[in-house]
Amino acid sequence: SNFKKLFLSLQVYLFVCSQVLLQVEIYEIEGNIFRLKIDEASPLRARYKVPDVLIKEPTTKRLFISHKEAGILVLSSVNEDYKLQVTSNPFQVELQSKGETVMSMNSNGLLYFEHLQPPPSDRKSTVQNEEAASDSSKEKQEDLGLWQEKFGNFLDIKAHGPTSVGMDFSLHGYDHVYGIPQHTETLLLKNTSDGDAYRLYNLDIFGHKIHEKIGIYGSVPLLLAHKPNRTSGIFWLNSSETLVDISTKAVHTPSRSAAETAKQRAVPLTDVRWMSESGIIDVFLLMGPTAFDTFKQFAQLTGTQALPPLFSLGYHQCRWNYEDEQDVKAVDAGFDAHDIPYDVIWLDIEHTDGKRYFTWDKQKFQNPRKMQEHLRKKKRKLVVIVDPHIKVDPSYTLYAQAKEKGYFVKDRNGQDFEGISWPGPSCYPDFTNPEVRKWYADQFAFKTYKASTNILFVWNDMNEPSVFKGAELTMQKDAVHYNNWEHREVHNLYGFYQQMATAEGLIRRSSGKERPFVLTRSFFAGSQKYGAVWTGDNTADWSYLKISIPMLLTINMAGISFCGADVGGFIGDPEPELLVRWYQAGAYQPFFRGHSNMESKRREPWLFGEKNTQIIRRAIRERYVLLPYLYTLFYRAHTAAEPVMRSLWIEFPEKMETFDVENEYMLGKQVSYSLGFDLNIFEVVWKPFCPGFVFLQIPVFQRGGTVIPLKTTAGKSTEWMIDISYELHVALDTEACAIGELYIDDGHSFQYLHKKQFLYRKFTFCKNILSSSCIDESGQYHTTCVVERVIILGFGKHPTSVTQTLLSCSDGKKTEVVFTYDTKTSVLTLENIALSVDADWEICIS
Incomplete structure (x- = not known):
């Protein structure tokens, strides 16, 4: 045997059920x-293999056989x-x-791997009757039971x-595991040995419990394990219903210490069992070794977060429903009257003509284009809902076209699947079909979507898909999609594909x-490429505010940085303090x-008394001042x-006291950021796992050794703030140093990508000199904005003088x-100080 023989992959064949051969492939x-x-x-x-989630078929590397003996192969x-040590028996x-x-x-x-089998001989009559056939033969009855299942009153053929398929994985030395969103659970995944497994199955659950x-609503089958x-x-990689069982225990192994060879030591071991209803086993093992390495590895497979337009990082005002054009204008005017910034107002399902999407209620929205032009002049945007x-x-153009072209999901008998939703009887486009996605994307064209403009953007809701009166309020698993794949697979x-088609249409x-x-x-792995997600129909209760943080941290770990939770809670009426804190x-x-919710009382930010209005105004304005930093973070995510939003253990991977922190x-x-009380002071504080943080407010801490770019003031919306100058907050570490970045582009186009129209700067404070330099020289974007103010936190002594020098000037003249x-x-x-953002300069302190 030539142990140096080159392999691109390893293929192993296994027998299951004594007869069926399985093919195992291993790649690096x-x-x-x-x-x-x-x-x-x-x-x-053919069994279902998930398409379109991977951005490309990964390129394999070479593996060598380094050892071989009976039943064992080492690559x-x-x-x-x-x-990789592969053992054949047991595999x-x-x-x-x-x-x-x-x-x-x-x-x-x-x-385990349930192999495909020939159907029972009398399955045809079973399907026609949609009832389990009465049979004197118990054996035959059990055979039929493999091919049908009852869920309440629903029969799944x-x-x-x-x-179904499944497999277990043992994580050696790990007892902290995270991920597999979306659940209303703690950040640290729990042992499931004494309870229910984590379920990945997208469902419309109104007022989901804690x-x-x-x-x-969403599923990302990614689990992360961390140790120091x-x-x-x-x-x-499986899109059918999936269960994940987790068991953590201590395993005693011989000590490696020469002095303690006879002793045993307890080492944590976490077993994770994945079980899916259909498909194949296709799993990627991300080896890190750091958290940031695993994030890059997942993005290498599924893509990075799309760079959002700047306006979408501002504040959004939504309600089910703003009633009509006058209501929209009144709410818009209310923000100006109370000096509260906002960027986007939203319209829910009531804005349409009888829940027909891509239309307008002709009585309530008689001139939607004029309404949008009014918002455009205010430098604001509109988002409308477009459900699947x-x-x-037959008189509804969208329905008639899809019906004629055969674009709807079918039932098991080959007819258009019909379910009940907001409009009443409804059909569902088969977004798994590329032709249907193209057709759907075309619906957003200005000539097709009447009275839409380029300030109109889109909200895809109810796309699990939600089906009223359906099994678990979703589509039956035996519905049929493109290429004859069942809905179970x-x-x-489904929601992933609708968002893909919608983004392409815009x-x-x-x-x-x-x-x-x-x-x-609704979302899946890779949804980050197409936009934002939120945590769904939460409730106006303190517990939902608390759980929103671990939920969002978990979604961020799964590659989707652009996520949030409905402020105030969608269901119910928050008490004023809860709304303020949210x-x-x-x-x-x-x-x-x-x-x-439409049954909730109106809760625009100025309806809870002047004191609460002041606090909410300040929180929203702080968001707008922070936008340069936040936009830079999204560029890094992209x-x-x-x-963008990180658990503490990601930044402090050696500090075990951070591993289960979920309120900060x-x-x-x-x-x-930490859940707590609102203060407005500067104070240097120390934490056991941090070099030094400066306490700002809400409470928010700036990490020692960093430079944060901010706007000097908030504007009415992001577009009003383009020319507002910058300020830098410099928080020194124990060595009196700091570093930070600023990314700028036009905020709305793809010119940053195609024409290098961006500006990427680095700020460094060292040896009492603050300098600005270029990170990426290929950037061609220019701005007239200046850095107007610098606040240095933790500066140890009173300076005698401060001078600035514009390094791009030939004379390098210093100015006090x-x-x-x-x-x-x-x-x-x-x-x-008025130093150009796009120029090299330095400030010297003595």
């Missing part, structure tokens, strides 16, 4: 990723950092990094029989020039929208897959800077 992928695929070698028909990566795979076992597969022997593992010296991930269900009405992809209507904004309720929390979260988080590297110094707080403030 560039960037410390391994892929394991298991499928039937010769299935009766090594080129640099021999990783080894197991062990993944080692530098001699340490990181992960093993099927070590508990829980691999399995056209191809049982097809601390439940049932699936709600490593982060690893498991990405289970289409009203059954594609269920968790891009296409601008001839590819403008970035889209699309909010979706605004303070939402101001420091990626997607910031106030929203409420280019480097760094989550980092906004990028520099800002820490006006400053003030507060000896009590050690805050040095530099005023009226």
